[in-house]
Amino acid sequence: LPVASFDCVVFGATGDLTMRKLLAALYHRYRDRQFPDTSRIIAVARSALETDGFRMRAEAALRQHVSPANLDEETLAAFLALVHYRQVDALSDEGWEALVATLDERPGQVRPFYLATSPELYGPICQRLARHGGFSALSRVVLEKPIGHDLASARAINMAVGEVLPESQIFRIDHYLGKETVQNLLALRFANPIFERLWNADVIDHVQITVSEVVGAEGRVGYYDRSGALRDMVQNHMLQLLCLLAMESPISLDADAVRDEKLKVLRALRRFEPHEINSFSVRGQYVAGAAEGRPVPGYLADIGSTERSMTETFVALKAQVNSWRWAGVPFYLRTGKRLPRKMSEIVVQFRRPPFSVFPRDQHDLQPNRLLIRLQPEEGMRLEMMTKEPGPGGLHLRPTGLDISFEKTFGQRYPDAYERLLMDVVRGNPTLFMRRDEVEAAWDWVEPVLHAWAERPEAPRPYVAGSWGPTAAIAMIERDGRTWYEGI
Ligand code: BG6
Numbered sequence: 001l002p003v004a005s006f007d008c009v010v011f012g013a014t015g016d017l018t019m020r021k022l023l024a025a026l027y028h029r030y031r032d033r034q035f036p037d038t039s040r041i042i043a044v045a046r047s048a049l050e051t052d053g054f055r056m057r058a059e060a061a062l063r064q065h066v067s068p069a070n071l072d073e074e075t076l077a078a079f080l081a082l083v084h085y086r087q088v089d090a091l092s093d094e095g096w097e098a099l100v101a102t103l104d105e106r107p108g109q110v111r112p113f114y115l116a117t118s119p120e121l122y123g124p125i126c127q128r129l130a131r132h133g134g135f136s137a138l139s140r141v142v143l144e145k146p147i148g149h150d151l152a153s154a155r156a157i158n159m160a161v162g163e164v165l166p167e168s169q170i171f172r173i174d175h176y177l178g179k180e181t182v183q184n185l186l187a188l189r190f191a192n193p194i195f196e197r198l199w200n201a202d203v204i205d206h207v208q209i210t211v212s213e214v215v216g217a218e219g220r221v222g223y224y225d226r227s228g229a230l231r232d233m234v235q236n237h238m239l240q241l242l243c244l245l246a247m248e249s250p251i252s253l254d255a256d257a258v259r260d261e262k263l264k265v266l267r268a269l270r271r272f273e274p275h276e277i278n279s280f281s282v283r284g285q286y287v288a289g290a291a292e293g294r295p296v297p298g299y300l301a302d303i304g305s306t307e308r309s310m311t312e313t314f315v316a317l318k319a320q321v322n323s324w325r326w327a328g329v330p331f332y333l334r335t336g337k338r339l340p341r342k343m344s345e346i347v348v349q350f351r352r353p354p355f356s357v358f359p360r361d362q363h364d365l366q367p368n369r370l371l372i373r374l375q376p377e378e379g380m381r382l383e384m385m386t387k388e389p390g391p392g393g394l395h396l397r398p399t400g401l402d403i404s405f406e407k408t409f410g411q412r413y414p415d416a417y418e419r420l421l422m423d424v425v426r427g428n429p430t431l432f433m434r435r436d437e438v439e440a441a442w443d444w445v446e447p448v449l450h451a452w453a454e455r456p457e458a459p460r461p462y463v464a465g466s467w468g469p470t471a472a473i474a475m476i477e478r479d480g481r482t483w484y485e486g487i
Contacts, residue, residue: 003425005038007109009099011090011125012116013043013054016220017144019061021175022116025417027062030079031070034422039109041083042102046090054085070412090121096132103134111139112171112424118223119148123160130164140424142171145236146227147433150449151442158435171424172433176237178416178423180405181378183431185244186253188372188380195370196249198350200325205367208332208347208484209241212339214291216464217313221303228311230283233335235445239266240433241346241374242331246321255430259437266440270320277451282460282472284314286338289464296338296464310452312459313337316472317448318479332476334483338464344374347484358396366398369484378413379404 008026010018029035043054059080063071086102088095103111113129115122122143129135141161148154161170176182189196198204211233217224224232243262250257272280287298299313300306314336321331350368358365369383381400388395406413423431460469467473467483476483 002034002036003422004110005036006112006425007040007042007103007106008112008114008421008425009042009044009103010114010116011044011088011121012118013085014045014047014049014057015116017116018043019057020065021415021417022114022421023058023061024065025415025421027066027076027079028070028414028418029422030082031072031075035425037078037082038106039082040106042099043083043085044088044095044099045085046087048087049085051083051085055080055083058083090117090125090128093128096128096134100129100132100134107136109138110425110427111136112142112421113139114142114144114421114424116144119143119146119153119157122147122157126161126164135165135169139165140169140171140427141165142173142424145172145174146231147172147438148442149226149231151439151446154438154442158439162435167435168427168429170435171429172435172438173420174236174240174433175416175420176240176374177431177433178418178420179374179378180413181372181374182241182244184378184380184405185241185372186258189244190249201327201329203350204329205349205351206330206332206479206481207242207245207349209238209245209334209345210347210483211238211335211344212341212467213335213337214339214342216286216291216296216338217299217302225303225309225311228283229313229315229335229337230445230448234315234317234333235441236433238333238335239441239444242319242321242333245346245348246323246326246331248325253430255428255432256434258430259434263434263437263440265321266437266444268322268326269444270322271444272447272451274447274451274454277448277455279475279478280318281448281452282314282316282469282475283312283452284336284462284469284472285309285311285459286313286336286464287461289338289466291338291465298464299338308458310458312452314339314459314462314468314472316468316475318475330479332481332483334468334472336462336468339467340465342376345484346372346374348372349481349484358394365396371400371484377404377406379406 010022012018026041086099088099115125126141148157243265246265247261250261285299316334319331348370352367353365356365365385371381373379381402383398383400385396386399388397460471462469
């Protein structure tokens, strides 16, 4: 459904996220005629640029990040005409009056402010916007993850922003929630009674969530070296996936009803004691190896350092949800850079048959598994044992019931940011994180951060192009289980 006309102000407009994701997302929505021509995209950054100069950069970014099939010259020119640039310094009073004057030219517009900057600037930017009269009842502030660096800094940011805006106007984005398959988790769980009946510790043996990437830290070294995989991926994306998998049925799809249930899961996560950290977590850092068939340097070379760095580029964790539904069912999480493939996948592994009528030496009964693939090629697969065809006797083998969403629906899957940006304009916060959720997620992650900080040993090395340190394999194998290497 098309949205109302808006003035979307993007802070951090010359940065990586705007250039790679936000402009392309807005372009696609515009091309699909999802917002009116009267809208404006007001790019804001510290650089001394004019609108023409910024449009040239934006055009280059769009030519790089939008597929040629979707890039027609006429639409591109019309889209760029909606883009304006204002030079503003987040940490001084320079530029704010001119920015607010631009916004006041059209008082009735919905006003999303997208803060694609470092999180330390979220508070100062919101406070200055408030002081200069930039907020209206139609304003919404979008905060990119990570919200802060730890629980205390997340709280400070939430306080600073909360002083000038009510929670209903604050949209904390986690782009994983905008992915089609992630939303499909809600459909899978709450529109299909056959699964919901099986969704508990009686039937499920364990759950695995893997988010692997081929890319290294290149390009975002400054940010990544201060962050690491636990802050960059686990505290937000992976915990959100865990919440959607583990939560109870919400009473409706209202934003707060869904977020209340996710919050309960975060609060039910068993907290790690410092002495358990090595049994329940593994951190790794890649060394030189290969990515997609070509040699690549290690993390230290990527960040241009000759000393050691304690930043983890890989993390594996064994999480547990303390509830009746999930008691005794481990949730194994792993994520890393420079792994063999880009893949985000959830594996729900069911218990083995309690007794087998098939002779053990001839039949290795595999457990049923439900595989939920977020990317690439969004889909689901239910693995079952079936009889091999033929008259030669009863031979079993695992086969899959497959749903490929792209083949089934035959359409382009919009990028997560497209969906989420339009939700901001509509004022629908269901797929955004509430303040207490973000804080609860930090609260769970923090003991791991502390325990790691206190230990002298560096992250375990793994060769770029491998599935991470062997300790991560040992962690799950100690429980008699193995990582599933993808469909
Ligand atoms: C971002 C992280 O939030 O998610 C990046 O900061 C990561 O480090 C990215 O590469 C992965 O997103 P996606 O959509 O490509 O899986």
